[in-house]
Amino acid sequence: MKKNLLSLFSGCGGMDIGFEGGFKAHKSTLNFDIHKDWVESEEKNNFLLKETIFETKFANDISSHAKVAWDTYFSNKRGFDLNETYRVDSIVNIVKEFKNGNTNVFPKNIEIVTGGFPCQDFSVSGKRKGFMSHKDHQGKIKKNIPTEETRGKLYMWMKEVIEITSPKIFIAENVKGLANLGVVKDIIQKDFSNINGGGYLVLPPKVLHAGNFGIPQSRERIFFIGLKKSALTKKALEELSKADISETYSPYPTATHRLNGEIHYSSYEDKLTTFNKCKNVLLDLEEPEKSDDISQNYYSKAKFMGKHCQGQKEINLEKLAPTIRAEHHGNIEFRRLANENGGNYKIEMKKGKKERRLTLRECARIQTFPDDFNFVIPTSENSRKKFELSPSQGYKLVGNAVPPLLAYHIAKKIESNWSFYFNP
Numbered sequence: 001m002k003k004n005l006l007s008l009f010s011g012c013g014g015m016d017i018g019f020e021g022g023f024k025a026h027k028s029t030l031n032f033d034i035h036k037d038w039v040e041s042e043e044k045n046n047f048l049l050k051e052t053i054f055e056t057k058f059a060n061d062i063s064s065h066a067k068v069a070w071d072t073y074f075s076n077k078r079g080f081d082l083n084e085t086y087r088v089d090s091i092v093n094i095v096k097e098f099k100n101g102n103t104n105v106f107p108k109n110i111e112i113v114t115g116g117f118p119c120q121d122f123s124v125s126g127k128r129k130g131f132m133s134h135k136d137h138q139g140k141i142k143k144n145i146p147t148e149e150t151r152g153k154l155y156m157w158m159k160e161v162i163e164i165t166s167p168k169i170f171i172a173e174n175v176k177g178l179a180n181l182g183v184v185k186d187i188i189q190k191d192f193s194n195i196n197g198g199g200y201l202v203l204p205p206k207v208l209h210a211g212n213f214g215i216p217q218s219r220e221r222i223f224f225i226g227l228k229k230s231a232l233t234k235k236a237l238e239e240l241s242k243a244d245i246s247e248t249y250s251p252y253p254t255a256t257h258r259l260n261g262e263i264h265y266s267s268y269e270d271k272l273t274t275f276n277k278c279k280n281v282l283l284d285l286e287e288p289e290k291s292d293d294i295s296q297n298y299y300s301k302a303k304f305m306g307k308h309c310q311g312q313k314e315i316n317l318e319k320l321a322p323t324i325r326a327e328h329h330g331n332i333e334f335r336r337l338a339n340e341n342g343g344n345y346k347i348e349m350k351k352g353k354k355e356r357r358l359t360l361r362e363c364a365r366i367q368t369f370p371d372d373f374n375f376v377i378p379t380s381e382n383s384r385k386k387f388e389l390s391p392s393q394g395y396k397l398v399g400n401a402v403p404p405l406l407a408y409h410i411a412k413k414i415e416s417n418w419s420f421y422f423n424p
Helices: 014-020 032-038 064-078 091-099 155-165 176-180 182-193 234-240 346-350 360-366 391-400 404-421
Strands: 003-008 024-026 039-042 046-049 054-061 086-088 112-115 169-175 200-202 206-209 220-228 334-336 387-389
Touching (some): 003 014, 003 155, 014 054, 014 112, 032 046, 032 404, 054 064, 064 086, 064 387, 064 391, 091 155, 169 176, 169 404, 176 182, 176 220, 182 220, 220 404, 234 404, 360 391, 387 391
Parallel strands (some): 003 112, 054 086
Antiparallel strands (some): 024 046, 169 220, 200 220
């Protein structure tokens, strides 16, 4: 039996893809010695990962572009139209609608809630306004916003959804920068712990580095996990209440890849492999002008603006890629630079390959999205618009997403412990 999942701040669905499984992952991203049981089948370059026990019954975001991408992928995957599953609206408005009497706004029997509440206000690269954000729940700059409706406090509305739906477990995600704001992190953990009068055991949040899980990218995120106390088995409540939770009982996944010689004291220690170089997921791709993949055809045409500006570097194929950001135009890193701009891939340039920035597909590969997820979607021939989902919109979506493979690691760990955690 599938466990009903409710997804908040869903974006284009990175977390949802990972939690449902059943998607193709580049072979280089999986430590086969550790997780060969995750593989359903294999192709030349990809593994088809097994489906999990989770199925998304409700998804939500304020972005209509995110809905287009999400609907296209999941409708194709399921084989029928899922248009009604994804709600484009602010979570504030949806919760208010529920409180005003529409009790059918959320599906019944939700067992897991996930959500990457907005992170811009806690990001190291942003202005770090945090709770003092001057943007409202629609992302618009306003004065005199009700305190609980600023973008920096939207996790409180996720808390309200958890109170309404009463899932057995929830997972909330944000940028690593929040971990460095000690007071903020503690406040959020305390607020989540107060759900339904202290009804949830909220574990100490943990920062996960994507590179530790085969994702060829330097990307770190903090995760909060809460479990419904009344649903837990006696043994699970006892083990999860300990100050030092063992690897066996923890819902957080165990690293499968090592970064720069680091040591992990885990059951996988002798099977860990080195980080996945970004070249492993990029070098089998055709150049944009030769590819049949529309998401590979498009890339930012912004010119090189000097090495002192963000996004003006060439990626190092021998290392993890830099964090894929929700940017477009001049802030997307270069796949290769010309010799006069300090480029290192002289052999590629001699073969006639162009100086260019990363394509949408390359960004998606680095984020571990499957190749059948489209970030550029043209409109029908009769439409006046060229795109239903444009390249600029696609860059923003892929950069905002949780890497699906990272979400899959979390989902599989929770799945493996489900019968231990919860009473039948």
